[in-house]
Amino acid sequence: MTVPLTVDFVAGRQGAWSIDRIVPVTGQSLPPAACLSIVTTGQPPVEAVAWQLKGTVSHARYSHRSELVELAARQEGLGRPASRRAVLIPIRKSAAWWALAQDERRAIFEEQSRHIRIGMDYLPGIARRLHHSRDLGEPFDFLTWFEFAPEDEAPFDAMLSRLRETAEWSFVEREVEIRVSRVQ
Numbered sequence: 001m002t003v004p005l006t007v008d009f010v011a012g013r014q015g016a017w018s019i020d021r022i023v024p025v026t027g028q029s030l031p032p033a034a035c036l037s038i039v040t041t042g043q044p045p046v047e048a049v050a051w052q053l054k055g056t057v058s059h060a061r062y063s064h065r066s067e068l069v070e071l072a073a074r075q076e077g078l079g080r081p082a083s084r085r086a087v088l089i090p091i092r093k094s095a096a097w098w099a100l101a102q103d104e105r106r107a108i109f110e111e112q113s114r115h116i117r118i119g120m121d122y123l124p125g126i127a128r129r130l131h132h133s134r135d136l137g138e139p140f141d142f143l144t145w146f147e148f149a150p151e152d153e154a155p156f157d158a159m160l161s162r163l164r165e166t167a168e169w170s171f172v173e174r175e176v177e178i179r180v181s182r183v184q
């Protein structure tokens with residue numbers, strides 16, 4: 001994969017994923033749509049689109065070397081045949097978060113909130129990709145994408161509950177869950 005890779009999440013009438021439901025978790029939701037497609041050519045369709053979100057797959061900001069090594073050993077990639085379900089979670093963090101220094105954000109993210117430690121418990125069942133959107137002038141700062149087998153949906157939900165109780169999540173001011181299933 002070339003980094004950075006630009007990814008467009010396009011909601012409309014067609015796509016490889018059918019949208020099961022859109023849940024506004026914090027702040028404003030997104031309009032309803034039938035399907036979601038993931039476009040990596042940089043040329044998303046311009047017509048008949050309900051909404052469209054863009055992000056780039058970029059370098060890690062907060063992970064320490066030991067964490068990157070552990071993640072690489074445990075995680076599996078996107079596109080596994082068993083991954084019939086997926087969730088797109090766009091997230092925007094508050095001005096207070098962005099006013100912090102990098103070391104203060106890392107301390108909240110991992111030393112206080114244990115984001116990586118919690119996430120690690122759900123590997124390799126959950127495959128993931130983080131996209132950065134903040135510097136693109138998008139409505140969200142991050143587009144988080146997760147793929148898993150149907151039997152991993154309950155553990156995924158448990159992970160969401162754990163993460164949303166953390167200090168990191170007190171800085172989340174907009175969050176939407178888009179639950180999808182593979183069309184074929």
Ligand code: HEM
Nearest residue numbers: 059060061062063089091116119120122126128130142144
């Ligand atoms: C499979 C479980 C998960 C693992 C292993 C995991 C791991 C990570 C890692 C390693 C990073 C830091 C990347 C860096 O160094 O910059 C990160 C960032 C992030 N993750 Fe997760 N994560 C998981 C689940 C989730 C979930 C369920 C959400 C959303 C509900 C989420 C949202 C985010 C966001 C928004 C960031 C960016 C934080 C920032 O830069 O401020 N993650 N995750």
